[in-house]
Amino acid sequence: MATGRKVAVVEGGEEKAIAYWKANVRLIFILLAIWALVSYVAGIILARPLVTINLGQVPLSFWFAHQGSMITFVVLIFVYAKLMDGIDNKFDVHE
Amino acid sequence: MDAQTWTYILVILTFGIYIYIGYASRVKDTKGFYVAGQGVPAIANGAATAADWMSAASFISMAGLISVLGFDGSIYLMGWTGGYVLLALLLAPYLRKFGKYTVPDFVGDRYYSKTARGVAAIAAVFVSLTYVAGQMRGVGVVFSRFLGLDITWGVVLGMVIVAFFAVLGGMKGITWTQVAQYVVLIIAYLIPAVAIAVILTGNPIPQLSLVFSDITGKLNQIQIDLGFREYTEPFANRKPIDVFMITVALMIGTAGLPHVIVRFYTVPNVRAARYSAGWALLFIALLYTTAPAVAVFARYNLLNTLHGARVVSTETVAGREILNLQDAQGRDIEWASSWQRTGLISFVNQDGQISMQANDKGTTFAHATIDNDIIVLSTPEVARLPAFVIALVAAGGLAAALSTASGLLLVISSAFSHDIYYRLINPNASEGLRLLVGRIVIFLGVIAAGYFGINPPGFVAEVVAFAFGLAAASFFPIIVLGIFDKRANDKGAIAGMLVGLIFTMVMILMMQSVKIFGTAEPLMGPFFGITAQGIGTIGAILNFAVTLIVSRATAAPPQEIQDLVESVRVPRGAGSAAAH
Incomplete structure (x- = not known):
């Protein structure tokens, strides 16, 4: 059985483990806010008002709904992975 | 070849x-x-x-679905x-x-x-x-x-x-x-x-x-x-x-x-x-940003080429009437004939012409039926690409x-x-x-x-709503809480999973009863404007709520x-x- 007890906990004790988790959760919140902004806000909630503004030759909300949101999603994941590399190293929990 | x-x-x-x-x-x-x-x-x-x-649905059907x-x-x-x-x-x-x-x-x-x-x-x-x-x-x-x-x-x-x-x-x-x-x-x-x-x-x-x-x-x-x-x-x-x-x-x-x-x-x-x-x-x-472009191109091309196309001859193949068409420039539209043979496209001859006019409600074609899958499947022929x-x-x-x-x-x-x-x-x-x-x-x-x-059961398309709805209402909430909420316990998770699953399943069955049970009318209409495809969201919210509440009303998980x-x-x- 692989339970938590066998696994190395954060060196530097509980406080450091809490700080690491806080940094992670904070980053997740920021990135998910952007995630919701480009999809639910720009592509759905503001779909009607943003239809009057053009990006290139298509309405802005249409662009977000059919292209911009997906491009942002890809970028968000790589940004998360990259920033977590730094956070892992800072708290010395990387492999 | x-x-x-x-x-x-x-x-x-x-x-x-x-x-x-x-x-x-x-x-x-x-x-x-x-x-x-x-x-x-x-x-x-x-x-x-x-x-x-x-x-197969993403590859063959999605662009067509979007174009509609x-x-x-x-x-x-x-x-x-x-x-x-x-x-x-x-x-x-x-x-x-x-x-x-x-x-x-x-x-x-x-x-x-x-x-x-x-x-x-x-x-x-x-x-x-x-x-x-x-x-x-x-x-x-x-x-x-x-x-x-x-x-x-x-x-x-x-x-x-x-x-x-x-x-x-x-x-x-x-x-x-x-x-x-x-x-x-x-x-x-x-x-x-x-x-x-x-x-x-x-x-x-x-x-x-x-x-x-x-x-x-x-x-x-x-x-x-x-x-x-x-x-x-x-x-x-x-x-x-x-x-x-x-x-x-x-x-x-x-x-x-x-x-x-x-x-x-x-x-x-x-x-x-x-x-x-x-x-x-x-x-x-890479595929998902290409699909909406294909949807626009193919729909434009379909409407532009077929509307007003002239019927030059008709033939009957395997009981289907095939209309052979020519576009405004007098060129044969061969792909239209070949896809009519599969039954995925059909037209009503409007005095020697094809009409792509919408029906009264503006929802679909009045004098033609076009299967969604055509959008992807016919693109190579429409673009006159080699057989390869x-x-x-x-x-x-x-x-x-x-x-x-x-x-x-x-x-x-x-x-x-x-x-x-x-x-x-x-x-x-x-x-x-x-x-x-x-x-x-x-x-x-x-x-x-x-x-x-x-x-295939007669409701293949409906079961996809099932798969997503049930995955949303059962697994997602309890896995997320299992990681982010240390207090979530066994009783909370079981209760949450069951409530999410049962709610979603019952709602989809009632909303899709025409296709699943063969009832004359759906046993239930949209739930506050939400159709069967979206009902898993409510199931997931219920799962989250029940897991959180029951976990806090019962003993904390053991130390291990x-x-x-x-x-x-x-x-x-x-x-x-x-x-x-």
Whole structure:
């Protein structure tokens, strides 16, 4: 059985483990806010008002709904992975 | 050479590659069988996940569906991609650290409950089985359309191929064939898309030509002229609340689908799990950002070419009246004749002309029927590409269907052989016996999937709503809470999962009763404007609420479980955590 007890906990004790988790959760919140902004806000909630503004030759909300949101999603994941590399190293929990 | 000969050559060639890969990556232990020995590099897992995820429906039907829905087609575009952000940020890294073999494994261990494991295993099997039937059907449809083969024989051939590499190689065989299948399907999708983009807009990159050419404006104009709503008008087909809820349900459903989650168990460490999710979505987005461009190009071309086309002759083939057409410049529209023969297109002769006018409601054509699948399937012919490309599209459709089917079959196999047989029925089973049971179950799974592919239940499309709704309402909430809420306990999770599952299942059954039970009227209309596809969102909210409340009203999880949660939150030690 692989339970938590066998696994190395954060060196530097509980406080450091809490700080690491806080940094992670904070980053997740920021990135998910952007995630919701480009999809639910720009592509759905503001779909009607943003239809009057053009990006290139298509309405802005249409662009977000059919292209911009997906491009942002890809970028968000790589940004998360990259920033977590730094956070892992800072708290010395990387492999 | 004609398209049929090319199709035979490409199908035999690609199937040969899949069989060779399956043979080369055969496995000897359960770790190899369930999670490919946890040695799959991040990029390779990304490509495998993309192929795993993109089914026959994504490849063949999605662009057509979008071209009919217009702006509202965003439910599929955003809904089937946004879930990967949730996976990458909320699930994949921690589940990889946990390091076991299946989704029910995490649920059972985290909630220290055999009941929770059992409920999760049954839900995983149900979700995957509903989904896999549609894939085998897709294999049969591709064979019958491109090679004129009987659907039954097409399905049987697909079964033999999947059985070979899945039984022999388990997850390892599946992973590497999926990487090859991704390459086949993305090339097959992009070549016709680039060709039609060049023809209509002069810009070879479909994503750019959608935004920076005047094609969308021209489509809007022709839609209005024919009595449709503008293509870029939001909520022309669905209510805003429904669009919102369906998008949520598809996103969290994606993040909760066992065959997607389990792919992240196969990478070497937590860091690889994060990057792998990024690669997966990048590979998926390559097709998913091309699809809306193809949808616009193909719809514009379809309306522009066919409306007002002259009927030059008629013939009757196998009981169908075929209208041979010429466009405004007097050129034959050959593809229209050939697709009429398959029954996917039909026209009503309007005094020697074709009319693409909308019906009174502006929802569909008044004097023509156009199957959604035509949008992707006919593009190579419409763009007058060589026969080779038509064959490539057939091979791509097969790759998309087979890769998804094999991933789903592995989930069914591991849920039975690992979670139900080994963990609940016979904990003393030897390694060799467990591997044998896994192989037998995957073989039986192939047979079951093939049976449903040949004799599809009349509601194949509806069961997809089921798969996403149930995954959203059952797995996603309790896995997220299992990681982010240390206080979540066994009673909360079981109650939450059951409430989410039962609510969603009952609602979908009642809303879809016309197709499922054959009632005259649906037993229930939309729920506050939300249709069956979006109801999983409400199920998920209920699951979250019930799990949180019941957990706090009952005893906290034991210390060792709280330690387990602490450990999955930290990347270090993922390599050794999986060791038994």
